[in-house]
Amino acid sequence: MKNFVKVAFTCCAMTRAFAYAAEPPAPPSTTSTPASAAEFEALRQQVQSLTTLVQTLQQQMKDQQAATEKNNSTAPTLPQNPEPETAATTSSSPAPATTTTAPLFPTTDSAVVASAPSVNANGTATGAFPTTDASVTTTSATSDTGSPLTQPIPITGGGNKNYMNISFDGLFALAASTDRNLDRIQVGDHDPQQRGFNARNAEIAIDGAVDPYFEGFANIVLKLDNNNQTQIELEEAFLQTTSLPYGLQIKAGQFFDAFGRINPTHPHTWEFADSPLVNGRLLGPDGLRGVGAQIAWTVPVPWYSQVIFAVKNGRGGTAYSFRNPGDAGVFYGRMTDDREMRGLRDFLYVPRWENSFNLSETQTVLIGASGAFGSNETGAHTHTQIYGGDFLYKWKSARAEGGFPFVKWQTEAMYRRFEAGRGLDDTFPISETFHDWGAYSQVLWGFKKGWVAGLRGDYLHMTESLFTDDFARQSRSRISANLTWYPTEFSKIRLQYNHDFLEENAFLAGRDVDSLFVQFEFILGAHGAHKF
Amino acid sequence: MKTKLLLVLGAIFAALILPAHAKLKVVATLPDFASLARDIGGDNVEVSAMAKPTEDPHFVDARPSFVVQLRSADVLIDGGAELELGWLPPLLQNARNPKIEVGKPGRVQASQGVRLMNVPANVTRAAGDVHALGNPHFMTDPIIAKTVALHIAQSFSALDAPNAATYDANYKKFEAAINAKLQEWGTAMLPFKGQSVVAYHDSWVYFAHRFGLNIDIFLEPKPGIPPSPSHLAEVIEKMKAQKIKAIIVEPFHDRKIAEKVASSTGAKVVDFAQYPGALPSTDSYVKLIDALVSRLSAAMK
Numbered sequence A: 001m002k003n004f005v006k007v008a009f010t011c012c013a014m015t016r017a018f019a020y021a022a023e024p025p026a027p028p029s030t031t032s033t034p035a036s037a038a039e040f041e042a043l044r045q046q047v048q049s050l051t052t053l054v055q056t057l058q059q060q061m062k063d064q065q066a067a068t069e070k071n072n073s074t075a076p077t078l079p080q081n082p083e084p085e086t087a088a089t090t091s092s093s094p095a096p097a098t099t100t101t102a103p104l105f106p107t108t109d110s111a112v113v114a115s116a117p118s119v120n121a122n123g124t125a126t127g128a129f130p131t132t133d134a135s136v137t138t139t140s141a142t143s144d145t146g147s148p149l150t151q152p153i154p155i156t157g158g159g160n161k162n163y164m165n166i167s168f169d170g171l172f173a174l175a176a177s178t179d180r181n182l183d184r185i186q187v188g189d190h191d192p193q194q195r196g197f198n199a200r201n202a203e204i205a206i207d208g209a210v211d212p213y214f215e216g217f218a219n220i221v222l223k224l225d226n227n228n229q230t231q232i233e234l235e236e237a238f239l240q241t242t243s244l245p246y247g248l249q250i251k252a253g254q255f256f257d258a259f260g261r262i263n264p265t266h267p268h269t270w271e272f273a274d275s276p277l278v279n280g281r282l283l284g285p286d287g288l289r290g291v292g293a294q295i296a297w298t299v300p301v302p303w304y305s306q307v308i309f310a311v312k313n314g315r316g317g318t319a320y321s322f323r324n325p326g327d328a329g330v331f332y333g334r335m336t337d338d339r340e341m342r343g344l345r346d347f348l349y350v351p352r353w354e355n356s357f358n359l360s361e362t363q364t365v366l367i368g369a370s371g372a373f374g375s376n377e378t379g380a381h382t383h384t385q386i387y388g389g390d391f392l393y394k395w396k397s398a399r400a401e402g403g404f405p406f407v408k409w410q411t412e413a414m415y416r417r418f419e420a421g422r423g424l425d426d427t428f429p430i431s432e433t434f435h436d437w438g439a440y441s442q443v444l445w446g447f448k449k450g451w452v453a454g455l456r457g458d459y460l461h462m463t464e465s466l467f468t469d470d471f472a473r474q475s476r477s478r479i480s481a482n483l484t485w486y487p488t489e490f491s492k493i494r495l496q497y498n499h500d501f502l503e504e505n506a507f508l509a510g511r512d513v514d515s516l517f518v519q520f521e522f523i524l525g526a527h528g529a530h531k532f
Numbered sequence B: 001m002k003t004k005l006l007l008v009l010g011a012i013f014a015a016l017i018l019p020a021h022a023k024l025k026v027v028a029t030l031p032d033f034a035s036l037a038r039d040i041g042g043d044n045v046e047v048s049a050m051a052k053p054t055e056d057p058h059f060v061d062a063r064p065s066f067v068v069q070l071r072s073a074d075v076l077i078d079g080g081a082e083l084e085l086g087w088l089p090p091l092l093q094n095a096r097n098p099k100i101e102v103g104k105p106g107r108v109q110a111s112q113g114v115r116l117m118n119v120p121a122n123v124t125r126a127a128g129d130v131h132a133l134g135n136p137h138f139m140t141d142p143i144i145a146k147t148v149a150l151h152i153a154q155s156f157s158a159l160d161a162p163n164a165a166t167y168d169a170n171y172k173k174f175e176a177a178i179n180a181k182l183q184e185w186g187t188a189m190l191p192f193k194g195q196s197v198v199a200y201h202d203s204w205v206y207f208a209h210r211f212g213l214n215i216d217i218f219l220e221p222k223p224g225i226p227p228s229p230s231h232l233a234e235v236i237e238k239m240k241a242q243k244i245k246a247i248i249v250e251p252f253h254d255r256k257i258a259e260k261v262a263s264s265t266g267a268k269v270v271d272f273a274q275y276p277g278a279l280p281s282t283d284s285y286v287k288l289i290d291a292l293v294s295r296l297s298a299a300m301k
Helices: A002-022 A026-032 A037-071 A084-092 A095-100 A134-143 A277-283 B002-017 B031-044 B064-071 B088-095 B142-159 B161-192 B205-211 B229-242 B255-263 B285-300
Strands: A165-177 A196-209 A214-224 A230-241 A248-256 A289-298 A304-312 A348-358 A363-375 A383-401 A404-420 A432-448 A451-461 A476-488 A491-501 A513-525 B024-028 B045-049 B075-078 B107-109 B196-199 B214-218 B246-249 B268-271
Touching (some): A277 A432, A277 A476, A289 A348, A363 B064, B024 B031, B031 B045, B031 B075, B064 B088, B075 B142, B142 B205, B161 B285, B205 B214, B229 B255, B246 B255, B246 B285, B255 B268
Parallel strands (some): B024 B075, B246 B268
Antiparallel strands (some): A165 A513, A348 A363, A363 A383, A383 A404, A404 A432, A451 A476, A476 A491
């Protein structure tokens, strides 16, 4: 098939070349009768000089193209301009014809378009359509001297001449709260953890094409604890296939699990200064992430439908509800057994199915269902199952400037069944099963370019344990409101107010807690675009 | 019996993998490329555009439905000059369609062979939303549109060889139409050669270059930065000094700001658009330029 196309193209190119070759006799025949031999000779010389000029210009063009291609990392090697003969015929023969019938207003401009662009990778079809002929390059170039045009651009997209995008993102917060133990009230590891200033998320993000088959991503997070000691996290580092057939994609390495909407994203993209209660308490303060592999498949149906399935080690603090030994070897009051993997049952399995529809030209809905299944460390044969559902509605004006105005409503709900065993060597008096659930719902209104107002409600229900009181197992609710100003997409300043309903909860606070955060962020460098 | 069954199965299989000659599925990031693709492809192609003609092309939502469009596309036409940088890459990552990878005949990067203007010598975000490769709003120059149309024709011919002659002819038709129209447009704009026009955003440098206008005063103090009162005062000053008669705004800009400036300078606000379909009865590229030329020349009289 490919060969057939190639042949067809070469034929096409050749017939065109012949057609042009057949043309030249026309001008001489008309000029031969009235014009003298000297005039004819002069004309011939003019044409010749034009031809050489065109050829040198083309050579320059070629050299420039070669140079840009050499520098351009993402550019695949593109075919060079047409073979010399074709170029010569196309450029020289129609020259006299067009120069004589020069239009009043120029219809070509070699200053803005290159002489002979080559577009397809087959390398055969170039020259099939002659571009705006090179003769005009010479004539119109004179009228365009001093134009503000600069060099031709690199042939393919990507102004970066590096092999990767590198960016640095700094996220800081100034916090005030009626409660002294902000680190107990806030559930996320990147949330403000103390009164005063917090630097909980400074990340270096790197991404780029590895080769024609893979893309690579890395996110290295630096954060300062409450004593200003630096902690480093390899938050994400994974590679992802780019060219598998049938809409398949494989990802492997350390990465966030595709559970719901917020979990797979980095804190600087969050619409609130802190993590929702349900995310922090069921998936974990650091989110659900770990080492493993994932396969994703876009289902061939008329709407957007994607199935994702990940297998992870599911061990440690970033697999909070799973094989997590907990702080100092204790989790939910049980002494944990930080054991090695026993087999397939100790892996963490994370499936997800998401679907999206457009309600209209300006309204989009995305609905997803996620699960996370594995064993936990509170007993010899204890398991955890988490189920989640998420819903996103977005309206964006058809006359949006900079993405504004918009309205975005996002809701996530999760249920966790946690089998809490008797701990290491049956040291805990009983085993129990927790049925924990929670949800948040948030509305964001981008009412003016750069300005977003947000409102969020949080609810968390935790089964009361018969034997232990744990600040991480408290039922509670919260309401938050915020206002964010994005001077550009590379910076933001956010004011957020949280009201935690904790009056009934003597263990956490014993009274309602009010907190105020001023969050500020900056991004340097080339940061990859975010998903919907 | 067995061989018969095999034959039938084989026939079904063949029917499945060799569908009857289908239309080329073309996806364009922006409506201007889509218009050109329709002109070149005619009835042999099925064209859809991602961005709406009335929205800011820098910030289009990467809606999941675009993934569905891209997944089954035979051809993708994008600007190639980083205008769509904020939304196209994650879509392509998700679409996983090797036919539209850069370098394949199914990928047309419109900026190929176009010399971009205003390439910054130093790239710094202190200057606002600058494009490292140069100003990406190049389709407002009809001569450049011809080159883009040529790229599109080459791509269609490479993928659909039996109809190559049609694409060639359609390109010729488009080229001739633009060449003829350029005479009209050039004549209409000739009286205003060398005059200045104010724009909301710096997206008209190619249009200005083509028709000999100066469009280098903007309501935005820096690209992408909203107008500030002090900057607008400066603009008003300059407009009065240079007797500027027109302020061009696009559908997604804040028209009220332009109106305020217009009322204090006596200039007219001219509704402009880069994309076919954004202004009434501009369903094709040629009609759009027609509308722009007639609107601007009327305002500048």
